[in-house]
Amino acid sequence: MHSKQEHKLKVFWLQGLTCNGNAHSFLNLDYLGELLEKIEFLHHPLLPAKYALSEMAECKTGCDVLIFEGAYDPSLKRAGVFVDKILRHYAKNAKYIIAVGTCASFGGIFKATSPQTNSGILFNENDKNGPLQEYNEKIINLSGCPVHPEWLGFTLNMIIDRRKIVLDEEHRPQELYSSLVHHGCTRNEYFEWKVDVNHFGQKEGCLFYKQGCRAPMTHGSCNTILWNGVNSKTRSGTPCFGCTESDFPRTNFFETKTNMSIPADAPVGVPKRAYLTVTGIAKTFHIKRLEEPLIDYKNNT
Ligand code: SF4
Ligand code: SF4
Numbered sequence: 389m390h391s392k393q394e395h396k397l398k399v400f401w402l403q404g405l406t407c408n409g410n411a412h413s414f415l416n417l418d419y420l421g422e423l424l425e426k427i428e429f430l431h432h433p434l435l436p437a438k439y440a441l442s443e444m445a446e447c448k449t450g451c452d453v454l455i456f457e458g459a460y461d462p463s464l465k466r467a468g469v470f471v472d473k474i475l476r477h478y479a480k481n482a483k484y485i486i487a488v489g490t491c492a493s494f495g496g497i498f499k500a501t502s503p504q505t506n507s508g509i510l511f512n513e514n515d516k517n518g519p520l521q522e523y524n525e526k527i528i529n530l531s532g533c534p535v536h537p538e539w540l541g542f543t544l545n546m547i548i549d550r551r552k553i554v555l556d557e558e559h560r561p562q563e564l565y566s567s568l569v570h571h572g573c574t575r576n577e578y579f580e581w582k583v584d585v586n587h588f589g590q591k592e593g594c595l596f597y598k599q600g601c602r603a604p605m606t607h608g609s610c611n612t613i614l615w616n617g618v619n620s621k622t623r624s625g626t627p628c629f630g631c632t633e634s635d636f637p638r639t640n641f642f643e644t645k646t647n648m649s650i651p652a653d654a655p656v657g658v659p660k661r662a663y664l665t666v667t668g669i670a671k672t673f674h675i676k677r678l679e680e681p682l683i684d685y686k687n688n689t
Contacts, residue, residue, distance in 0.1 A: 396426060396427055396428040397426060397427040397428065397452045397453055397544070397547065397548055398427075398428050398430055398450075398451045398452045398453070399427050399428065399429050399430065399432075399451060399452065399453045399454075399455060399544075400429075400430045400431055400444060400451040400453070400454050400455065400478055400482075401429060401431060401432040401433060401455045401457065402431075402444075402454065402455070402456050402457070402466075402471070402474060402475060402478065403433055403456075403457045403458050403466065403471075404456060404457065404458035404459050404460050404461060404464060404471055404475075404491070404492065404498075404509075405458045405459040405460075405461045405464055405491065405498045405506060406457050406458025406459070406489070406491060406492075406498075407458075407497075408433065408434075408457075409489065409533065409534035410457045410458075410488040410489040410492075410534045410535045410540075411432070411433050411434050411457060412434070412534070413534035413535055413536070413537050414488075414535075414537050414540055415434065415435075415537075416537045416616065417537035417538065417540070417541045418537075418538075418541075418617070419541065420537075420541075423541055423544060423545070426544075426545075426548050427453075427544060427548070430444060430449070430451055431443075431444045433457075440467075441466060441467045442467040442468075444467075444474065444478075445466060445467040445468070445469040445474055447469075447473065447474060447477040447478075450478065450481040450482070451478055451481075451482055452482060452483050452484070453482060453483065453484045453485075453486060453544070453547060454475075454478045454479055454482040454484070454485045454486070455485075455486045455488055455540075456475065456485065456486070456487050456488070456492045456509055457488045457489055457491075457492055458489070458491050458492055458498065459491040459492065459495055459496060459497075459498035459499055459506040459507065459508065460472075460475070460492075460506065460507050460508065460509050460518060460519055461498070461502070461505060461506050462505060462519075463505070472519065475509070475519075475520070476519075476520075479520055479523050480523075482526065483526065483547075484526050484527075484528060484547055485509070485520065485523055485526050485527045485528070486527075486528045486530060486540070486543060487508060487509050487510065487527060487528070487529045487530065487531075487559075488530050488534075488535045488540060489530070489531065489532060489533060489534055489535050490508075490531045490532060490533045490631055490632065490633075490634075490636050491508070491533075492508055492509055492529075493508045493509075493510075493511060493529035493530070493531040493558070493559075493560075493634075494507075494508045494511045494512070494513050494514070494529075494531060494558075494633075494634040494636070495507045495508050495511070495512055495513055496508070496533060496636060496637070497533070497636075497637055499512070499513070500637055507519070508529070509527065510523075510524060510527045510529065510559060511529070511558065511559075511634060513634045513635065514558065514634040514635070527559055528543060528553060528555065528559060528560075528561065529555075529558060529559040529560050530543060530560065530561075530564075531558075531560060531565075531631075531632040531633070531634075531636075532608065532631055532632050533629075533631035533632075533636060533637075536608070536609070536610065536613070536615070538613055539561075539564050539609075542561070542563065542564065543561060543564075546561075556607075558634060560607065560632075564608070564609055565607040565608055565609075565632065566607065567607070567608075567609060567612070568603060568604055568605070568606060568607060568608075568655070568656060569602075569603035569606045569607070569608045569609075569610045569611055569620075569622070569628050569632075570603040570604040570606075570611070570622075570628075570655065571609075571611060571612060572609075572611030572612040572620075573603060573611045573620070573622045573623060574623050575593065575594045575595070575622060575623070576594075577678065578592065578593050578594040578678060579594040579596055579604075580670065581670050581673065581675050581678055582594075582597065582667055582670045582671045583675070583678045583679065584597045584598050585598070585599055585625065588625050588626055588642075589624070589625040589626075590625055591625070591681075591682050591683070592678070592679075592680075592681060592682055595622060595625070595626070595627045595628075596644065596651060597644055597646075597651060598643075598644055599626075599627045599642055599643075599644065600627040600629075600640065600641055600642045600643045600644050601622060601627035601628050601644070602627065602628045602629060602630030602633075602638075602653075603622055603627075603628035603630075604654075604655035604656065605630060605633070605653055605655065605656055606628055606630040606631075606632055606633055607632055607633070607656075608632045610622075610628070611623065627641065627642060629641050650664060650667055650668075
């Protein structure tokens, strides 16, 4: 438990090349008010904070946690100062550096626009050769486009409570990214029996076979903690774009690449041959219940 009198975690939210999506997403955190009792924003682009960005850019103070949003671009300035200079000053003394969103984690969409110069702060896609390599041990990646507010809330609370955060190979907390987005989707039974969705928004069917769903290849808890606590993309009938992975963004979001009408990518950890065998067998069965509409609107007018 932390009282208001205890030392509040000093957090600086710095932006690189960004659309502001992560800063906005954080505002949706259910317990934001409670969290703000335990942390003090030295600067945040949207929330009330102690200092203006121009004051932080003078690099005369330090922070406990540096949150970086957006891709790293060596030529970018904020408040008239190179972001590179501000980033390195605060990174040096911070206990933790959190890269929020896929752009800060791997380069993301802004890397796709300028692949020669832009990257994440530690990773450049999945190569660990970003500008903050020397701070490797204190960097936590919270990928996502945008980051789920709960993923950031969870991480800050773990730091406040001085609990160990176990990371995966791409520096993402395993608590949040060890399972696949496919886990918890209400369409799992259709996935197992290879029943396709015919159009977006349809309640029945799986989006893996034709509509480009990347959830079986994507790490994250979107389908277990949900968005706004109520829904997810795949539950509502649109494909997962795989936004937490280092190869995001890919092309043709709404199409499944196939070989001989079977998805070219198998779920993580499933050998291709095993997957092809299981798919071939499942496709030979026709489960009437799964091929019928869930709700019979026609006969209930
Ligand atoms: S729609 Fe996507 S997440 Fe849902 S069951 Fe199919 S592959 Fe999995
Ligand atoms: S469902 Fe997929 S695309 Fe949507 S936020 Fe989760 S990981 Fe990203």
